[in-house]
Structures are given as structure tokens and as C-alpha cells.
Amino acid sequence: MNRDWIATARTLSEALPYLQRYTGAVVVVKFGGNAMGDEAAMAEFARDIVLMRQVGMNPVVVHGGGPMINDLLARLGIKSEFVRGKRVTDKATVEVVEMVLTGLVNKRIVQAIMDEGGRAVGLSGKDDDLMVCEADDPELGFVGRPVEMNVQVLRDLFTAGIIPVVAPVATGMEANETFNVNGDTAAGAIAGALQADRLLLLTDVSGVKNEAGEVITQLTPDEVRELTAKGVIAGGMIPKTETALKAIDEGVRAVVILDGRVPNACLLELFTDHGAGSLIRSTEPRVKPRER
16 A cells, blocks of 8 residues: 555544644634745645634634735835834825735735635725724834724634635724734734634744744743843744734733744644644643643
8 A cells, every 4th residue: 555645644643633622713824924925835825724624623814915015115116214123104105005915915815715625705904893903103104003803703704614814904093094004913913802722923934942043842921021031032033922922911822933934834733743833822831742
């Protein structure tokens, strides 16, 4: 008998406890990075999301789109200003952001999921007032911080067997202005409002690393704060771990920061003993790999 067939059957058998564990679970996945610009990687990601839905999970995809936004701004001749390293989002820029995220990027992901046999609907934080924001920093213009979440529309889509794909564009509280929201921040806010079982933050790095540069497979919030204070967690990893800590405070069971460039990264995390990336969970006793 073909050894590959035997290996496939064994893999499926070993996945059974995880399939049972996650039946009915809400899993929010932040999708971004290099994989978004690669058709093969996009198709593979979409296949994983469809599989998650097929085995009884309720996945929500929240996406970014920074490179596509930068490209269109350059083509339109709109120059960006920066304050403390962050882009100032004026009215012209936020219009481009909304156009790219809710149009080009969102619909590409929806189509990729449908091409793999799933059902998906694209929406933004503005739809049904899913995500209502206020200005995160007045100096940055139309960059928003979620202050009110209305996630019933997502639950309705779960009931209908549909995968929500959310663009991080939101409505303002005061004058119904449009806000751009950091993709990780939006994913964390949605996961918290849904009391999700897992928030998966796909990145272009392998996870949170220690002083020796080795990936830490499991951390508590206190350990994250300690590593941040020591400067071990630094740079672009800080906003991701801050998102993780806030999501856990809001009731998310665990957050995983993992490398989205790894084939089938989501499935490795959810359905194998080893997992993938760095899992951050509340200060419960440490668990065996199988109990992730």
C-alpha cells in the first residue's frame, strides 16, 4: 500500500481530538503580510479557512492591505506624512484606504475562499455598525480605536454557514466619519467582542523570541510584560503582543502569534500536537502540547 496514503490516514486520525475540541469554536484570523500578494499562498490560506468551517468551526478573517494602499497612493500622487513613525491619515488618504481594503483586497479574499468551495461574505467595520471608533491620536487624523462593537451580524453569518471576511475600516462616533483601523487591533477587538476561543495573528516572523533568539512556544501575560520591560519584545512585535493582552483581558481564551509564511500555519496550530508560533494565554497552569 502507498506509504503516502498511510501517512495521510494517520494524520487524519491524530487530528480527531482537535476536530472534536474545536467544534463550534470561534476563531478569528488576522491575515496579512507577504502571503496576501502571492496567489498560491492566498489559495492555500483560503483552503485552510474552508476546512476550518467544514469541520464545524466558525472562522472570521480580518485582513490588512498596507502594500496595496501604498501602491495606490503612489499612483495617485498622494504623499504621506508621518508622526513618530506613523502615517498621518488625512481625508484623501482614508478614502484610498477604504477603496483598497473594502474593494480590492476584501473581494480577493472572498473570491479565494469561494474558489475553494466555501461560502464567504465581505464586509467592513462600517457594515451594521460592526466597529465604531474614535480617533486614536488627533495628530494621526482618521486612524481609529474601536470603542463600540456590534458583532451580531457575524453571529448571523455563522448560523448561515458563511465565513465573514472583515476589512478594518470603521465608522466614527461623532459625525459618521470613516476611520482606518490597524488590522491587528481590529482583529483583537472582534475576537474580544465574540469571546473567541482563539485569535491567530499571522505575521512574517516565527513568533515571540527570547534573549537567545529562540521562539517561545507558550507565554502568560505576565511573561509578555516582563519581556517587554526588558526590551526583548521590541519593535513591531510590541503592538501584536499588546493586542494579544487586550484580547485576553476581554475574554479571548488564547492568542497565537505565528508565521503566516509557513504552509498551512493555521492547521498546524489548531490540529497538531506541536502547534505553531507563540501561544499567549491567561495565567492558568501550563499545559501539555496536546492541550493547547
